[in-house]
Amino acid sequence: MNSLINHSLVKNIFTLFAFPQTSSNDEVRSQSAASKPAAERAKEFAGEVQRYLLAHPDTKHVDIYLNDVNGTFRGKRIAVDNLLALSSGCYFPQSVYAMDHEGKPFNHADGSHENDEPDGLCLPVAGTLRPCVHDPRHNAQLLLTMKQNDGTGYALEPRVVLENVLHKFHYHGLYPVAAPEIEFYLVSKAQQETPAQGCFYMPVPSDYTAFIEELEQAAAAQGLPLSAIVCEAEAGQFELNLKHSRKVVEICENVLALRRLTSIVADKFGYQANFMAKPFSHLAGNGLHFHISLNDSNGNNVFASPAEALNEMAQLCLAGMLQLMPATVAVIAPHVNSFRRLRKNLNEPLFSSWGYNKRSAALRIPCSDDGNRRIEYRLAGADVNPYLAMAAILTGMLYGLENIDSDTLKNAALFAPELPLFQNTAIEEFRQSAYLSENLGEAFAQQWVTHKLTELARFETIVTPEEAAFSR
Numbered sequence: 001m002n003s004l005i006n007h008s009l010v011k012n013i014f015t016l017f018a019f020p021q022t023s024s025n026d027e028v029r030s031q032s033a034a035s036k037p038a039a040e041r042a043k044e045f046a047g048e049v050q051r052y053l054l055a056h057p058d059t060k061h062v063d064i065y066l067n068d069v070n071g072t073f074r075g076k077r078i079a080v081d082n083l084l085a086l087s088s089g090c091y092f093p094q095s096v097y098a099m100d101h102e103g104k105p106f107n108h109a110d111g112s113h114e115n116d117e118p119d120g121l122c123l124p125v126a127g128t129l130r131p132c133v134h135d136p137r138h139n140a141q142l143l144l145t146m147k148q149n150d151g152t153g154y155a156l157e158p159r160v161v162l163e164n165v166l167h168k169f170h171y172h173g174l175y176p177v178a179a180p181e182i183e184f185y186l187v188s189k190a191q192q193e194t195p196a197q198g199c200f201y202m203p204v205p206s207d208y209t210a211f212i213e214e215l216e217q218a219a220a221a222q223g224l225p226l227s228a229i230v231c232e233a234e235a236g237q238f239e240l241n242l243k244h245s246r247k248v249v250e251i252c253e254n255v256l257a258l259r260r261l262t263s264i265v266a267d268k269f270g271y272q273a274n275f276m277a278k279p280f281s282h283l284a285g286n287g288l289h290f291h292i293s294l295n296d297s298n299g300n301n302v303f304a305s306p307a308e309a310l311n312e313m314a315q316l317c318l319a320g321m322l323q324l325m326p327a328t329v330a331v332i333a334p335h336v337n338s339f340r341r342l343r344k345n346l347n348e349p350l351f352s353s354w355g356y357n358k359r360s361a362a363l364r365i366p367c368s369d370d371g372n373r374r375i376e377y378r379l380a381g382a383d384v385n386p387y388l389a390m391a392a393i394l395t396g397m398l399y400g401l402e403n404i405d406s407d408t409l410k411n412a413a414l415f416a417p418e419l420p421l422f423q424n425t426a427i428e429e430f431r432q433s434a435y436l437s438e439n440l441g442e443a444f445a446q447q448w449v450t451h452k453l454t455e456l457a458r459f460e461t462i463v464t465p466e467e468a469a470f471s472r
Contacts, residue, residue, distance in 0.1 A: 042087035045124055049083055052129045056140065063132055063141040066092060066122065068099050069158055069451065070334070071256050071385040075144070083142075091119040092146065097156040098447065106454045120146040120154055128253065130222040133264045143253060155443045158387035162249055165391045165439055168398055174302065175295045176394055177374075179244030180255050183286040183382050185274040186211070186236045186266060211269045218261055224254050234283045246295060248394075252386035255288070259382075277333070277381030278340035285341030286382035290393060291366065293374040303373040308356055310365070313401075314373060315409050318354055318363060320400020321377070321393065325362065326417050327433035330426040330452065331392040331440075332380035336459050341381050343421045351379055353416025362419075388440075395439040403435075427452050 036044075053059060062083050065075030074096045095105040095117045105117065128143035146154035153160030169176060186208065212229055219226040228241040240258060245251050259275055266273040278285040294302045294313065305311040310318070321328075333339055344350050354363035364376040380389045420426040427449060430436065437445035 038088065041123070044126065045087040046084060048126065048129055052140065053080075056131060056137070058137050059140050060138045061140070062129075063139065064090070064122075064124075064144055065141065066096050066144050066146065067158065067253075067256055067385070067387070068096055069156075069385060069388070069448070070099075070101055071158075071259070071387075072099075072101070072103075073256075073260060074099070074103070077139075080140070086124050086142070086144075089121045089123045089147075090144070092122050092144070093117045094120045094146070094154065094156070096146075097154070097158075098451070100451075100455060100458075106451060120148070122146050125253070127250070130257075133218050133222070133261050136218075136221060155441050156447055158385050158391075159249060159253070161440050161444050162252060162387045162391040162394075164441065165394050165398070166248060168439070169294070169394065172401075173297045175246050175297065176248050176397075177244055177246045177293045177295055177301075178248050178251055178390065179291040180242050180251060180386065181287075181289040181291075182240045182242075182255060182259065182275070183232060183288070184238060184240070184259075184262065185234070185279055185283075185286065186238060187272045187274050187279075188236075189270050189272060211265060211271065214268070215262060215265045218265055219258060222257060222261065224258050224261070226258065232284070237284065237286075244291065248390060249387070252390055255386040275382040277335070277338040277383045281340070287341070287378060288380045288382045288384055288386065288389065290377045290380070290390065291374050292377060292393065292397075293372075294397075301371055301373065303375070304371045305373050306370050308365075310373070312406060312409065314375065316400040316404055317397040318375065318400065319404045319409065319415070320398065321363060321375075321396035322353060322416055323404070324392075324396040324399050324433065324436055325379070326419055326426070327429040327436050328392045328396055329379070329420050330423075330430035331448070332384050332389045333423070333426065334384055334388075334452070336423055336456065338381045338383060339421060339423055339426075342379070342419070346421070349419055349421060351419075391440055392436065395436055398439065399435055423452065423456055427456070 059080050061077050062080055063073075063075055063077050064086065065073045068074050074092070098105045100106060122144040125143040125145050128141075130141055131137075132139035132141040145159055146157050148154050153163060155161075166176065216226065216229070225243040225245070226240060227243045228239075230239040230241065231237075232239055240262070242251065242254060242258070259273075263273040263275075275286055277287075294317070296302055303311065303314040303317075305314065329342070333342055342350055350360075351362040352358070352360050354365070355361040356365045357367050358364055359378070362377070362379040364378055366374065366376050368374065377393050380393075420429055430445070431449050440448075
C-alpha cells in the first residue's frame with residue numbers, strides 16, 4: 001500500500017497533523033456521549049432537558065427513536081416524567097438495524113442472532129431534543145444511539161459506521177465539510193395536475209405557499225439549518241438545501257429529520273412528499289447531492305486551488321472516489337428503484353464520471369472562488385440513508401489519499417470505471433471490495449449484503465400488473 005505521507009504535496013499536511021488536533025477542532029473536542037463518565041453525561045443531559053422544558057413547559061410526551069439502515073425512525077413514546085432517566089440509557093432490540101422497509105427483521109449474516117434478538121443499551125444523542133412536528137407544544141423527540149457491551153458504538157448502526165470513517169480522517173488532521181441538497185416531489189393526494197414551474201422559478205405557486213412557509217417554520221423550531229427551498233424543472237419537484245458544516249454526523253441526522261419533517265408537513269396540506277429515487281418513469285429522479293471538501297485543523301480548505309486547476313489533494317480524492325465507485329453504488333443506490341435513476345436505458349448510464357461545472361457528472365466541480373473549491377457528489381438518490389452514503393463517499397476519498405500516489409496521477413488521467421446499472425451487479429462489486437468492507441466494518445458489510453440480497457429476492461417474487469397484462 002502506498003501511504004499518503006509519501007506524496008510530495010500532501011506530505012507536509014500529514015507531518016503537521018499526524019494526530020488529532022483536539023485543542024482546535026470542534027468535532028474532536030466535543031466527546032461523544034458514550035465516552036464520557038456516566039455522572040458527567042447525566043449532568044449534561046439534565047441541563048439540556050431543563051433548557052428545553054423552560055422553553056416548552058407544556059411538553060407531555062417524548063418520542064425517543066433510532067434511525068435504522070433505511071433511515072426510518074424506529075422508537076416509542078414516553079411520558080416527559082421519564083425523560084431524565086434516559087441519561088443512564090434504555091434498551092431496544094439490536095434487530096432495529098436488521099429491518100426491512102416493513103419493519104420485519106431479516107437474519108443476521110452469521111445467523112447467530114436469528115432467534116434471540118438481544119437488546120442493546122441506547123443513550124441520548126446530545127443536542128437532539130427537539131419539538132416534534134406532531135403537536136410541538138406537547139410533544140418532543142429525541143435521537144438515541146446504541147452501544148455495545150464495551151461501551152463502543154454498535155457496529156451495525158449507520159451513525160456509528162460514519163463516525164468510524166470520520167475518525168480515520170481526524171487521525172490525520174483532516175476534517176470533512178459537507179452541505180447536502182435533497183430533492184423530492186410534492187404530490188397531491190387528489191392527483192390534480194400541477195403545471196411545471198421550471199428551475200429556480202421565483203413566484204412559488206400559491207398551492208405550495210402555505211406548505212413551504214410551515215415547513216420553514218417547523219425546520220426553524222427543530223433547529224434544522226434549512227438554508228433554501230429551490231423549485232426544480234419538473235412539476236411539483238423541489239430541492240431542500242442545508243448549510244455546510246464540518247459536523248458531518250449531525251448533518252446526516254438533520255437530513256433524516258428534515259425528510260421526516262417534510263413528509264409530515266406535506267400530509268397536513270393534503271400532499272405526499274415523495275423522496276423515491278425515480279418515482280415517475282417519464283420525469284427526473286430525486287437526488288441527494290453532497291458538496292464535500294476537506295479542512296485542516298485550522299479550518300483551511302485543503303482543496304483550495306484556482307479554477308480548473310485542481311490541486312493534488314482534490315485529485316487524489318477524486319481518483320479514490322472513482323476507483324471505489326462501482327462498489328459504492330451498492331450503498332448510495334440501496335433499492336431496485338434507485339437504479340432506475342442511474343441509467344437512461346438498460347445499457348446506458350445517466351451520469352458521466354466527473355467534470356467542471358457539469359451537472360451530468362457523478363462528481364462535479366462546481367463554480368466557486370479558489371478558497372471554496374469542493375466536490376459535489378451527485379450519484380446518490382434521495383432515498384439513501386445519508387449516514388451510509390457519506391461513509392461510503394468518504395471511504396472513496398480516503399482510498400485515494402492512502403492508495404494512489406502522485407506518479408499514478410501524472411501517468412494516467414482520472415479513470416472513470418464502468419458503473420453497475422443493476423442492483424445484483426452492484427452488490428457483487430461491494431462484496432468484492434475489501435477496502436470498502438474494512439472501512440465500513442466487516443460486520444456491517446456482511447449484514448448489508450444479506451439485507452440487500454434478501455430485499456432483491458423478495459422483489460423478484462412480485463408479479464406486476466404490467467406482466468399480467470402481457471400474458472393475456
